[in-house]
Amino acid sequence: MTSRQVARLTADTPAIADAHFRAEAEPFDPDARPDGYLNLGTAENRLLWDLVGPRLAALPAPTERTSRYAPLHGTPELRERVAALLTGTCRAPLAADEFVVISGATGALDAIATALCDPGEAIVVPAPYYGAFDTDLGGRSGARLVPAPLAAADGFRLSAEAVDRALVGARRAGAVVRAVAFSSPSNPVGEVHPPGVLADLLDVVRAHDVDLIADEIYAHAVFGDRPFTSALDPSVNRHWAERTHLVWGFAKDFALPGLKTGVLHTRSREVLAAARALAYFAPVSTATQEVFTGLLDDQGWVAGFLAEGRRRLAESHRHVADLLDEHGLPRAPAGAGFSVWLDLGAWLPGPGAAGGPASANGRSLADGFAAEERLWRELLDVRRVSILPGAAFHSPAPGWFRLCHTVGAPLVTEAVRRIAAHVHTGRTRGRADGSVHVKGDRP
Amino acid sequence: MTSRQVARLTADTPAIADAHFRAEAEPFDPDARPDGYLNLGTAENRLLWDLVGPRLAALPAPTERTSRYAPLHGTPELRERVAALLTGTCRAPLAADEFVVISGATGALDAIATALCDPGEAIVVPAPYYGAFDTDLGGRSGARLVPAPLAAADGFRLSAEAVDRALVGARRAGAVVRAVAFSSPSNPVGEVHPPGVLADLLDVVRAHDVDLIADEIYAHAVFGDRPFTSALDPSVNRHWAERTHLVWGFAKDFALPGLKTGVLHTRSREVLAAARALAYFAPVSTATQEVFTGLLDDQGWVAGFLAEGRRRLAESHRHVADLLDEHGLPRAPAGAGFSVWLDLGAWLPGPGAAGGPASANGRSLADGFAAEERLWRELLDVRRVSILPGAAFHSPAPGWFRLCHTVGAPLVTEAVRRIAAHVHTGRTRGRADGSVHVKGDRP
Known part of the structure; x- marks a missing residue:
């Protein structure tokens, strides 16, 4: 049983x-x-x-030092390199100590949801949304997801008003809402969210006093005219950076989904402590962390x-x-x-x-x-x-x-x-x- | 917050x-x-x-196929090789489909505790015991550990009577006990448990209708005169194999603790389904699974x-x-x-x-x-x-x-x-x- x-x-x-x-x-x-x-x-x-394979093959084998126990929330070497990469991508100063490395973006989503929510508490998510959010955010934490429906007529573009309506509705229905979660750029639609909409969204979560979980795993997979804007970009987020938590990983942008390496970034000391404690249960192999450290080492190649x-x-x-x-x-x-x-x-x-x-x-x-x-x-x-x-x-x-x-x-x-x-x-x-x-x- | x-x-x-x-x-x-x-x-x-390093260095680099998504409870290749190894070690036929590969023995312990226990339910553990059991078994599952004190005068040897007393006491105190967990061989004492004691322990857990969690991560680290006997060895476990769950990993016996690769073995279909669902949150990098598949491939070397x-x-x-x-x-x-x-x-x-x-x-x-x-x-x-x-x-x-x-x-x-x-x-x-x-x- x-x-x-x-x-x-x-x-x-x-x-x-x-x-x-x-x-x-x-x-x-x-x-x-x-x-x-x-x-x-x-x-x-x-x-x-054809680009990644030869780089992997050229990396050195694990050494004795890198095969031993390492901090279970990620090696300092990998966290430093991820911080440097994402500081550029997000146009926001991200410190290595604000990161937790964990077994896949799934692990990062599970960690942030568990850090924020007790069973039965709610996370509002603009819909359509990445279907695995239900399991990733709710499966272990016990949080339940409340969709904020976006308009088909509008091509399902992100709308801060739709999120606001869902937050108001969920609370009227008695839910304890702890966070809003969304993919940026969006999955499945593929929208690169405009800065104005992100700024509006941050106003909404701030007004409702809830955290924002931004899954930016497609941050580098932007090919259209509109550049990517991170939810932590100071131009859209001046007052809610401590309550904004980023998820990223190597599955999409580096095309290595099998290697199951995700990161969570947070500026909240409390959430960071919680995420480190949770990363203990889902650490990434030091050999794989070394692979990504090696890949990121050559910034020109990256x-x-x-x-x-x-x-x-x-x-x-x-x-x-x-x-x-x-x-x-x-x-x-x-x-x-x-x-x-x-x-x-x-x-x-x-x-x-x-x-x-x-x-x-x-x-x-x-x-x-x-x-x-x-x-x-x-x-x-x-x-x-x-x-x-x-x-x-x-x-x-x-x-x-x-x-x-x-x-x-x-x-x-x-x-x-x-x-x-x-x-x-x-x-x-x-x-x-x-x-x-x-x-x-x-x- | x-x-x-x-x-x-x-x-x-x-x-x-x-x-x-x-x-x-x-x-x-x-x-x-x-x-x-x-x-x-x-x-x-x-x-x-000196033995492991050169083998790791000689393994081929990850391929495109092995860098992609794989079953999140472990590649069939690795599960087959682990099953073959442990079938020999445990002197019990263990099938690849009965295994879940997960991020470290910690992940395996967390998975089995979460599969068996709801928050507040109890797991009895002969003490002294591996200190991280508190976190590994209880941290996420919410299970609480009840020590079954062993006798100092006796060198803290495992005693089925001590476990029985703790089970009786915990139930009298109102606890819902779901399992007994122990390290075999023991950690910290280093005792190789005799077959007779293991058989007695299995009688006790069966009499109390609770599951047995056997952490056999030191199964190959036996150097004394008494050989290792697995809790699944048919000579000690004829009637409780479906309720006996093994934990093992590569950290100790292969001296690769950084690579964070553990396995859970269970013959319970329900527990297996639960463990697979939990492994989704803590999968092991396919590159690292490939490393261990490669190491185990050469049975003579192993x-x-x-x-x-x-x-x-x-x-x-x-x-x-x-x-x-x-x-x-x-x-x-x-x-x-x-x-x-x-x-x-x-x-x-x-x-x-x-x-x-x-x-x-x-x-x-x-x-x-x-x-x-x-x-x-x-x-x-x-x-x-x-x-x-x-x-x-x-x-x-x-x-x-x-x-x-x-x-x-x-x-x-x-x-x-x-x-x-x-x-x-x-x-x-x-x-x-x-x-x-x-x-x-x-x-």
């Missing part, structure tokens, strides 16, 4: 993870497996290995690598955007991140198993999300394209999907072709190669 | 960790720093780097390495045992682990700041432990020898200290010389080099 506190973690099977590993097990190959899965569901950047990363991201985004335009598939505008936020609302299937094209208008939200899930499963089961449905991101409106394009142009081209074929042909249940077959017993 | 749930983690400064990093900052060097610290407080095995490790441990133990005998400092018998459990009870200082030799007899336990702490601080501050006081291990009797001898013979010789000089000279406040000085403002 297991504990009640672990029950909230084991209640759901994570559909996203299932889809990921299923897609990875039988990947598309134009020659060997032309009907294989196209995994555009996972926010991995697969465009950078600057060039990040610039080339942005160039390739822009190119990858342009490719998918052009394809989607060609096929008449709409999307929200994006200036950052690995994905486009695709609007398939016009093609949601009807309530039957074989419905034709339908609009999301004129039916209940629940019906809309049920249709969205059917379309998601059709794309995964029949077309073998893994993209994630908006429901996984608490999208306020049905019919949206996150498509990650950082998997190389040929896979993106094939995926968009399959999606377009599916929605434009009245959704005949065809195989990925275009031939029609009767759906078998695959769930 | 931080949460109530994190308060239990930040209330105490960990004196052990402080002593460790203080000692590491100014280490003894016979030439350069003859009055430097001798750190015999940390259970690190520093006798094996067997030779572990045998040589045992040989060096025996030699190191013989060295410290002979020295202690020479200086007339008693200890409990040990057949495993990195430490000796030293009995300085005859030399505990009196209540004053400069008391002479005194016996622990005839005063209260509280006075005894206060004297033990004074002696510990004297040894650390004046003699610059870091060993850990029994109170850090919830010793039932004052005056015991854990001295880790796996730091090389010269350091051990110097440390025992300083300890003996301190206790045998009426504890004159002398410097490590023997000269007398007035104690300054060091705390």
